[in-house]
Amino acid sequence: MLNDEHSHGLWEKTAPPAPKTEPLRGDISVDVAVIGAGFTGLSAALHLAEAGTKVAVVDAVDIGFGGSGRNVGLVNAGMWVMPNDLPAVLGQLHGERLLELLGNAPQSVFNLVDKHQIECELERKGTLHCAVGKSGLKQLEQRAEQWQARGAAVHLLDAAETAAKVGSSAYTGSLLDNRAGTIQPLGYVRGLARAAQAIGVAIYTRTAVSATERSGSRWLVRTPSGTISADWVIVATNAYTTSPWPALRAELLHLPYFNFATTPLPENVRDTILPERQGGWDTKEILSSFRMDRAGRLVFGSVGALRGTGMAVHKAWAARSIRKLFPQIKDVTFEAGWYGKIGMTSDNLPRFHTLAPNIISFSGYNGRGIAPGTVFGRLLAEHITGRVSGADLPLPVSQPKEEGMRGLREGYYEVGAQLAHLVGNRL
Incomplete structure (x- = not known):
């Protein structure tokens, strides 16, 4: 996307084409305006439309431009936090409610893939x-x-x-x-968009939101080429948030994460690596992840950004690590490399915010965006349509709280990952 081969890499090469969209031109009126065409925003739009709500989605760039189109594709249950720690952080009611929701979240993804026949290389093998x-x-x-x-x-x-x-x-x-599995993430998010469009959701890309303002009992969402009048606004931009909600960006630490994909491995080799096609990751502090795609490519990733000296450092590290982990791969040749930003919170748990009356947001997925983003989007739809009250949501309402020394810490993550990969193997 944006002529950058390092933004979406293999996923852009192998995903089904995105549904046709155009920028917003002129003024429209809907029930709900959704900002961000990723897992959360499109899941919310799809479920709202199924309930008979008129919805418009806008994205500053394109469908799946953010983390939804760049991540590894592991459809995991739960969060990084140990299960018993959630009630301690959120309280017993919200903690157990969130555990139940996220424990069942991968199945919600699988159900949507089946219902809408989304082409996304789904594997349900855990x-x-x-x-x-x-x-x-x-x-x-x-x-x-x-x-x-x-x-x-x-x-x-x-x-x-x-x-x-x-x-x-x-x-x-x-x-x-x-409970878990893997998908081609860009294929999945484009499939959500296609399903939403099929039941009447309007999706506008290359349409950045510049401001929101109250107009009587409704909100006006302003863009350079038009406005959206809506009763409700969902902000679903997570780590790729810009104005007019700087507080959402300020509460997240950006953790860069990259992936490299090998060329398709010989059949006799690919059958020896993750033969049941689970996806995996390890317990190291600077973790590594690995999975196979349908064509037999090994997708291998870790913390770091593929820019500046990072490209050479991380690529060399990935090749060394693959040779050590999977010595049956005699020649490590990469077909694609890409990276993105993970939005991390101080306690590794997501946030639910009421940014203003009838402007609501989930964010802070901490590297677990696919299943949580999907079910949180559904919950936002159910909340707006009155099927789930605020008291029944799995997270309490909170106010964005700025992370201290954010820029310094983000720089440390990027440089620290380079230093670790410069001298390290994998284990």
Whole structure:
């Protein structure tokens, strides 16, 4: 997108074409204006339209331009936070409510893919959280115990079982989450857009919002080429938020994350790597993720930005790491490399904000955008249509709170990842 091969990489090469859209021109009136054409915004628009609500979606660039079109494609359940820690942070009511919602969230994604016949390379084989060393295994033992106590379909695998599923003997164990899976994320978000358009949602791209203002009992959403009059406004821009909501940007720390995709591997090699087609990631602080696509490409990623010296450093590290993790790949050749921004919060949990009367937002997915974004979008729709009250939402209403020394810390993440990858292998 925007003639930048490092923005969406493999996903832009292999996703079905985006549905046709145009910039907003002129003034329109709808029930709900949605800002941001990613997982949350398009899920909200789709569910609103199914309930008979008139909706318009605007995006400053294009469908899936932000994290929705750049991420690894792991459809995970829950958040990074340990299950037992959520009630401690959010309170028992909201904590358990969020755990139940996000535990079932991957199935909501799968249901939408099936219902709307979305072409996104869906695999429902689960995901593998892989333990590095004894400390990593202990962490996974705790996570497994806490999820199993809630009846979740997760299983702790030993080193031999993990080696059989990953195709590598590098790990001391893993947590198999059978609720989860993988998708081609840009294909999925474009499919949501196509489904929303089919039932009447208007989607306008290359349409940046410059301001919102009250006009009687309604809101005017202003853009350079027209306005949208609406009763409600959903802000679904997360890590790619710009004006007129700087407070949403200020509460998030941007963590850069990259992926490299190999050329399609020979069939005899691809059958030895993730043979059941789970996606995986590890327990290291600067983690790595890996998965296969339908054509047999290995997609391998970690923290870092592919710009400046970062491109060469991270590419060399990825090649070294793949050779160490999967020695059966004799020649590591990359077909694509891309990166984006993850919106991190101080406690690694998402936020629900009422930015003004009838302007609402979920943000802060902390690298878990696919399933949470999908179900939070549905919840926003149900809240607006009166099916879910504010008291029944899984997160309490909060006010954006600026993260201190944000610029310095974001620079540290980017430079720190380069330094770690400059000298490090994978394990």
